[in-house]
Amino acid sequence: MELRKDPITRSWVVLGQTEEPPLTVDPCPLCPGAATGQTLLALPAEGAWQVRVTPHTSPLYRIEGEVGRAAEGIYDKMRSVGAHEIVIETPGHDRRLSQFSDEEIGTVFEAYKRRIADLKHDSRFKYATALKNQGRAAAAEWTHAHSEVIATTFVPRRVLYELRAAKAYFLEKERCVFCDIVRQEERAGKRVVDTQGDYVAFCPYASRVPFETWILGRKHNHQFEVPRSESRRRHLAALLGRTLRRLEQISDAYHMVLHTSPNTGVRRGDPADYWKTIAEDYHWHIEIMPILPKGSRSYALKEIYFNTVLPEDSAKQLRALEASL
Amino acid sequence: MELRKDPITRSWVVLGQTEEPPLTVDPCPLCPGAATGQTLLALPAEGAWQVRVTPHTSPLYRIEGEVGRAAEGIYDKMRSVGAHEIVIETPGHDRRLSQFSDEEIGTVFEAYKRRIADLKHDSRFKYATALKNQGRAAAAEWTHAHSEVIATTFVPRRVLYELRAAKAYFLEKERCVFCDIVRQEERAGKRVVDTQGDYVAFCPYASRVPFETWILGRKHNHQFEVPRSESRRRHLAALLGRTLRRLEQISDAYHMVLHTSPNTGVRRGDPADYWKTIAEDYHWHIEIMPILPKGSRSYALKEIYFNTVLPEDSAKQLRALEASL
Numbered sequence: 155m156e157l158r159k160d161p162i163t164r165s166w167v168v169l170g171q172t173e174e175p176p177l178t179v180d181p182c183p184l185c186p187g188a189a190t191g192q193t194l195l196a197l198p199a200e201g202a203w204q205v206r207v208t209p210h211t212s213p214l215y216r217i218e219g220e221v222g223r224a225a226e227g228i229y230d231k232m233r234s235v236g237a238h239e240i241v242i243e244t245p246g247h248d249r250r251l252s253q254f255s256d257e258e259i260g261t262v263f264e265a266y267k268r269r270i271a272d273l274k275h276d277s278r279f280k281y282a283t284a285l286k287n288q289g290r291a292a293a294a295e296w297t298h299a300h301s302e303v304i305a306t307t308f309v310p311r312r313v314l315y316e317l318r319a320a321k322a323y324f325l326e327k328e329r330c331v332f333c334d335i336v337r338q339e340e341r342a343g344k345r346v347v348d349t350q351g352d353y354v355a356f357c358p359y360a361s362r363v364p365f366e367t368w369i370l371g372r373k374h375n376h377q378f379e380v381p382r383s384e385s386r387r388r389h390l391a392a393l394l395g396r397t398l399r400r401l402e403q404i405s406d407a408y409h410m411v412l413h414t415s416p417n418t419g420v421r422r423g424d425p426a427d428y429w430k431t432i433a434e435d436y437h438w439h440i441e442i443m444p445i446l447p448k449g450s451r452s453y454a455l456k457e458i459y460f461n462t463v464l465p466e467d468s469a470k471q472l473r474a475l476e477a478s479l
Numbered sequence: 480m481e482l483r484k485d486p487i488t489r490s491w492v493v494l495g496q497t498e499e500p501p502l503t504v505d506p507c508p509l510c511p512g513a514a515t516g517q518t519l520l521a522l523p524a525e526g527a528w529q530v531r532v533t534p535h536t537s538p539l540y541r542i543e544g545e546v547g548r549a550a551e552g553i554y555d556k557m558r559s560v561g562a563h564e565i566v567i568e569t570p571g572h573d574r575r576l577s578q579f580s581d582e583e584i585g586t587v588f589e590a591y592k593r594r595i596a597d598l599k600h601d602s603r604f605k606y607a608t609a610l611k612n613q614g615r616a617a618a619a620e621w622t623h624a625h626s627e628v629i630a631t632t633f634v635p636r637r638v639l640y641e642l643r644a645a646k647a648y649f650l651e652k653e654r655c656v657f658c659d660i661v662r663q664e665e666r667a668g669k670r671v672v673d674t675q676g677d678y679v680a681f682c683p684y685a686s687r688v689p690f691e692t693w694i695l696g697r698k699h700n701h702q703f704e705v706p707r708s709e710s711r712r713r714h715l716a717a718l719l720g721r722t723l724r725r726l727e728q729i730s731d732a733y734h735m736v737l738h739t740s741p742n743t744g745v746r747r748g749d750p751a752d753y754w755k756t757i758a759e760d761y762h763w764h765i766e767i768m769p770i771l772p773k774g775s776r777s778y779a780l781k782e783i784y785f786n787t788v789l790p791e792d793s794a795k796q797l798r799a800l801e802a803s804l
Contacts, residue, residue: 158684158685159685160683160684160685160687161644161648161656161660161684161685162640162641162644162645162656162657163637163640163641163644164640164644165685165784166685166783166784167685167686167687167784167785167786168783168784168785168786169685169686169785169786169789169790170787170789171787214785226684227663227666227667228656228659228660228663229663229684229685306783310783311783312488315487315488315489316487316488319486319487319488319489320487323486331486331487331553332487334553335486335553338552338553338554341552342552358485359483359485359486359551359554360483360484360485360486360490360491360492360494360554361492361494362485362492458491458493458631458635458636459490459491459492459493460492460493460494460539461492461493461494462495462496464494464495465494
């Protein structure tokens, strides 16, 4: 496995076969009692676990060794070093995240937070995040409720573009573009799906797919993984739960990706690390991309998104759906 | 239909429903005798047509009217103005592009060239290109051999990133990054699939999917649509034909996209048009992305490409396949 940089678009591609065969599906390797890997984290800390984090057994990235950045003529490559972990969200084989209580969702978030904060202590990693693939159409590897924590030696393409655009906006306006977006969305109202405490769920103005939904905080904060008050944690968990229950009435498959700021604590002096100063101009958020049964024509036009449903119509439909447990 | 700009990644999204119902599939609307639209171009110019270009009947972009760039608070939008045309590649309902003679493929390219050159005379359009979706898995709209010509009031995201990276490379090295890539690939040999005349087909170093193949010219040229000698036309057509015959033994579905330079003849003085000077630092090429029956895990990791087959192995397999008609 190695990482190669596209010299044209400058995005990194993971290349090669994973070394171990993927975990079996039956019997479920994520159920309690299955001998799946070392426990990196179990929550709650005492008693039976609700959330258990374990290394991925056929990881895209390996935790050991140096990054080994090297040239191959005009190309750039490095070893596929990083972390790839499975977050088992519940011991119950047949439960979905959307069916969890607010407290249970909060515990999953707590696990993301602790693992991301821990991985950011490793100066080799430039980025750490959590993501979830729900459902077969989203290429979930197992049906048992789980998500993934990933740390990479590069900042993923989309996050890099976000960082650049947010920095350019801040340099011009001295305001965070995400804060401006939240304010405008709340004022307009028509794309807002739901709010709770300081958190807002809305369908973004230029949604790439029907019912795309983002969750952002009203208060500026670039890092998801900083500790937060108990009440804020509960608000975020409650809002995510309601949003997922709405979305799952539209589609049973989705991708959920956390976007948080890159690892800034290290490598000072490296000119490639322009994101050292992002505290003011980045804003963590969650992006949920539902996978609709009927493919949109966007794919047919390669690199141009085409979305048949206006986000204000998506938001209106989502608001009308039942959100209680 | 309107175009909205993602304020974070700055890519444009086409939003809304197309106004007309899509064309029927049966009877085939692309067969001779079907009353499909006005003829924008027919080739050869005399006698029965091999290639016929007609407006798309449920277009993503409309040819009439002003672009209407406007703000919506902090957001940017414009009308969905552009051109969307169907290139009927043959009167024969059951023939695929890969089965065409070199001369027939050359005629399809000639149609792309003429339509793109014509559309670039329209100063509203910043970009014009041709693309082909082959097969159901690539979301081809009809089985009858066809491709599309599209002109847009914006430069598509991936092309924009290419232009930026190529410009940065040229500013640093005073060489075209694509020319350097062709030279290194030919020297290394291991990712080269085939060559003909001044054209090279190879699997790119950081291939996003298994068997991804690009076709580039050895001679620097930023515009696909400039007239070329008869022998160069034949070389390109022959190389594409052989490449498609190889690829179709791996997968019967693919996306093929032409990347050419944006519309440079107009709008001088507009600061957004930094690509006016791209003549030296861009290089037209064709990208072919096969769609493999077994989905790669890339999608599961959102925004990070994961490709299980090294491009040198893809190229080796492709070279070993039969390429003759």
